[in-house]
Amino acid sequence: MSAYDVIVLGGGPAGMQAAITAREHGLRVAVVDEGGRPGGQIYRAPSDPVRPADLAANADLARGERLRAALDASGADVLTRHRAWAAAPGMRVDCIAPGGPVSLGAAALVLATGTTERVIPMPGVTLPGVIGLAAATILLKAHGVTPGGPTVVAGVGPLLYAVAAGIRKAGGEVAAIVDLLHPADWAAALPGLASRPDLLARGVRWVAGLRAAGVPVHHRATVTAIHGEAFVQAVEIAPVAADWSAAPGAPRRAIPAASVVIGHGLVPATEFARLLGVPHRYVAAQGGWVPDRAPDGRAADGVYIAGDCAGISGAAAAEFAGALAGLAVARDLGALKPARYAELSGPVRQALARAERFGSAISRLMALRPGLARSIAPDTIVCRCEDIPRAAIDSVVAAGARQMNQLKSATRCGMGPCQGRSCADAAAEIMAADAGVPREQVGAWTARAPLRPLPLEAALGSFSYADIPRPPLLPA
Amino acid sequence: MRIGDLSNRHPGRSPEAHPQPPPWRRDPARAAAAVVALTVDGEAIEAAAGQSLAVALALAGRLLLRHSPTAHTPRGMFCLMGSCQECVVHVDGAAVLACLEPVRVGMQVELDRLDRERAEP
Numbered sequence: 099m100s101a102y103d104v105i106v107l108g109g110g111p112a113g114m115q116a117a118i119t120a121r122e123h124g125l126r127v128a129v130v131d132e133g134g135r136p137g138g139q140i141y142r143a144p145s146d147p148v149r150p151a152d153l154a155a156n157a158d159l160a161r162g163e164r165l166r167a168a169l170d171a172s173g174a175d176v177l178t179r180h181r182a183w184a185a186a187p188g189m190r191v192d193c194i195a196p197g198g199p200v201s202l203g204a205a206a207l208v209l210a211t212g213t214t215e216r217v218i219p220m221p222g223v224t225l226p227g228v229i230g231l232a233a234a235t236i237l238l239k240a241h242g243v244t245p246g247g248p249t250v251v252a253g254v255g256p257l258l259y260a261v262a263a264g265i266r267k268a269g270g271e272v273a274a275i276v277d278l279l280h281p282a283d284w285a286a287a288l289p290g291l292a293s294r295p296d297l298l299a300r301g302v303r304w305v306a307g308l309r310a311a312g313v314p315v316h317h318r319a320t321v322t323a324i325h326g327e328a329f330v331q332a333v334e335i336a337p338v339a340a341d342w343s344a345a346p347g348a349p350r351r352a353i354p355a356a357s358v359v360i361g362h363g364l365v366p367a368t369e370f371a372r373l374l375g376v377p378h379r380y381v382a383a384q385g386g387w388v389p390d391r392a393p394d395g396r397a398a399d400g401v402y403i404a405g406d407c408a409g410i411s412g413a414a415a416a417e418f419a420g421a422l423a424g425l426a427v428a429r430d431l432g433a434l435k436p437a438r439y440a441e442l443s444g445p446v447r448q449a450l451a452r453a454e455r456f457g458s459a460i461s462r463l464m465a466l467r468p469g470l471a472r473s474i475a476p477d478t479i480v481c482r483c484e485d486i487p488r489a490a491i492d493s494v495v496a497a498g499a500r501q502m503n504q505l506k507s508a509t510r511c512g513m514g515p516c517q518g519r520s521c522a523d524a525a526a527e528i529m530a531a532d533a534g535v536p537r538e539q540v541g542a543w544t545a546r547a548p549l550r551p552l553p554l555e556a557a558l559g560s561f562s563y564a565d566i567p568r569p570p571l572l573p574a
Numbered sequence: 575m576r577i578g579d580l581s582n583r584h585p586g587r588s589p590e591a592h593p594q595p596p597p598w599r600r601d602p603a604r605a606a607a608a609v610v611a612l613t614v615d616g617e618a619i620e621a622a623a624g625q626s627l628a629v630a631l632a633l634a635g636r637l638l639l640r641h642s643p644t645a646h647t648p649r650g651m652f653c654l655m656g657s658c659q660e661c662v663v664h665v666d667g668a669a670v671l672a673c674l675e676p677v678r679v680g681m682q683v684e685l686d687r688l689d690r691e692r693a694e695p
Contacts, residue, residue: 132656134626134676139655145624146605179674181656214657224660226637226650227595233654241629242604246637247596268601328638328648329595356596482652482660485644515659520652551659553668 102126102175102204104427105191107182107370110138111413112405112420113210114165119424120208121172123433128175128202130182130193136169137162138212139232140413142239157296158413159239165417177202183556184547185370189400192547199556206400206427209371210420211407213364213385216523217253218470221478222324223360231257231361234265244270247356250333252276252321254362255464256301261359263304266311273355275308275315276335278342278362278470283463290459294414297456320344320470321360330356343469363464365523367407372545374401380538382465383458384409386523387542394443395423402427410464412457418450471527480528481521483514491525495532502526502541515551518543598632612681621677628654628661628672631683639663639672641689663687 104120106113109131117129129136135143141162144152153160169176180193180200189207193200215232217223229237229245231253237243244265250273251262262272291298308315316335322344323334333353336344364385368378371389376397378387388409391397395404404423405416425443428434434442474480476489486509494508502525505511511525512518518525522543530537548557600622607622614636621630628651631639637650639661651661654673661672664684 132674134674144604145626146607146622149605181674215653224642224647224649226639226648229651230653233652236654237629241625242601243629243633244599244601246598246632268603269599357598479645479647482642482649482658485642485647515662516657520658550656 102128102202103431103433104128104206104208105130105189105202105204106174106208106210107185107191108138108210108212108405108407109133109136109169109176109178110210110212110405110416111141111165112212112407112416112423113138113208114141114169115417115420116208116210116402116404116424116427117174117176117420118165118168118172119421120427121174123425123428125428125431125433127172128177128204129169130177130180130191130202132179132181134178136166136176136178138413139235141165142236144242145240146242157300181550181552182370183550183552185374187374187398187400194550194552194556199552205431206402207374208395208402208404208420208423208427209397209407210403210405210416210423211367211370212416213406213410214367214519216362216365216385216466217360217520218362218466218524218527219474219478219480219482219521220321220323221475222326222330224479224482225324225326225330226328227326227330227356228324228358228360231255231261231359232364234261234359238264238268242268244268245357245359247271248273248354249357249359250274250276250321250353250355252333252335252358252360254278255364256460257361259301259304259308262308262313265359266308266313272308272313273333274335274353275313276319276321276333277315277317278320278338278467279463280318280340287459287463290455290462293452293455293459320473321358322350322473324358325352330358333358338473339469340467341469342467342473344473362470363466364406364410364461366409367519369517369519369545369549371397371401371403371407372542373547373549374398376401376403378542381409382537383462384411385461385465392426393422393447394426395419396426396430410457410461411454412460415450415453415457418446418453422446422450466523466527468527468531471524472531474524474528480524481509481511481514481518483516483520484510484512486511486521488528491528492532495529499529500533500535500540502529502543505529506543512543517549594635595637597635598637600633610677610679612677612679612683614683615685623677625677626654626673627663627665627670627675627677627681627683630677631663631672631685636685638685640686643688646689
């Protein structure tokens with residue numbers, strides 16, 4: 099087991115900055131990431147060579163390249179294609195790497211695991227050709243690839259317009275944008291959005307370009323069904339109320355389409371923090387369950403949490419939160435004197451607070467409203483892995499279940515290979531609505547290792563059968 | 575569909591029954607990359623070096639990667655970041671997530687293997 103001072107889980111903006119900062123103070127650092135290169139989602143590394151013109155045209159790409167270069171130069175061990183599946187106090191992190199199982203040890207652990215995308219299901223969402231909004235950003239940024247044929251871009255948040263504009267720029271076809279928000283929702287967020295005039299201007303350019311190209315935008319509307327046998331053929335949309343519920347009698351409209359890109363906001367990826375026993379609170383405006391932690395990121399002995407996995411506030415804020423966590427680790431491991439820590443962390447805290455104004459405005463816009471999950475039809479598949487329909491959740495609540503763990507053991511909802519990452523939010527919303535209780539009362543599924551599916555040999559480690567002690571044979 | 579019903583399991587394998595969806599495309603303005611040759615269910619396809627297998631499969635028109643284990647509904651890549659586990663395929667005999675697997679020269683990819691094993695025990 100290799101020994102480090104600090105292991106950083108996740109190589110996005112928070113993780114890269116935490117690692118760079120910890121290295122600046124002489125700590126031995128490992129960064130663990132599932133992807134082929136560090137960057138995370140916003141600063142996703144392209145799969146093909148970057149040309150100077152690409153950097154000039156794309157601020158996120160340029161920032162990502164700068165951070166990757168700084169991380170490379172920092173001397174941190176960057177362990178890409180390492181899929182962490184367990185963490186334990188001590189600290190110990192177990193991963194699957196291309197060459198087999200790897201266990202890492204360190205005095206401290208920085209969780210910078212980012213988010214998972216929320217997709218509240220509707221009939222047909224499991225069809226091939228339907229992908230997440232975040233998935234579409236990966237397609238576009240990493241691979242320059244557009245979905246096939248007319249594409250409906252649906253859900254909530256600035257990614258709708260970023261992805262639609264990106265698809266058009268890369269030569270794809272956007273059939274329509276279906277936005278849960280009303281223009282008035284966007285207008286109400288303006289004071290927060292104006293704290294980053296550059297990002298606001300970029301958003302305005304996306305919308306203006308789409309409007310000039312004649313792309314239809316349906317505001318305060320949702321996708322109620324995706325039709326097709328083995329592939330997408332049409333998308334059905336309906337208007338929604340302010341709480342995002344689609345009235346059963348409201349007029350439906352069919353849009354011919356071959357691909358659908360859909361996402362209903364971002365949820366902090368808290369599985370490692372929950373596995374480590376960090377207490378969490380439910381804060382809808384920050385994306386859902388968020389870990390309790392000190393302002394410097396410290397959540398428990400040796401455990402620090404930074405970036406969107408501690409509450410959605412965006413890439414810019416994540417960088418500062420990562421730097422702050424890196425400083426806190428250096429202070430707690432004795433590499434940074436308290437006075438020097440105070441001196442260095444003050445400006446970072448101020449920058450973080452400024453960046454959070456924009457990020458929080460976006461996060462509040464994307465916060466899930468109760469009508470969306472309430473409108474899920476009884477036969478809609480909620481748990482993709484186990485094919486569990488909404489009706490199964492309803493019947494378990496009718497029988498008296500009030501906790502997510504009860505739902506899981508009664509139906510297998512959330513028990514498949516994704517471990518409930520895809521369906522937890524929708525399932526919890528349905529349970530809470532059916533039971534008539536606040537969302538936080540139904541709790542969350544207990545996090546258990548392995549957090550990712552793993553080959554049996556990885557869990558067993560290497561051994562020889564001859565080394566296993568055997569009881570002596572009974573006398574004949 | 576009745577659970578265990580084996581009809582209509584492999585719409586991706588019978589193009590006459592289900593018309594192919596429109597092609598997914600790579601932006602021609604992107605920098606060129608080296609070509610990597612691999613096989614999918616024995617059929618040769620080409621991918622660009624650096625691509626993930628999921629993206630290479632989509633560009634080759636192979637959107638349908640597997641069927642769900644219980645209701646046997648068709649599935650394809652969904653989150654592209656290693657979370658949803660929908661894009662499991664077999665590469666040289668081992669189950670992998672296509673979205674996190676880089677393409678390699680000569681890799682032999684098999685789609686929907688678990689479903690086929692259930693259909694042909």
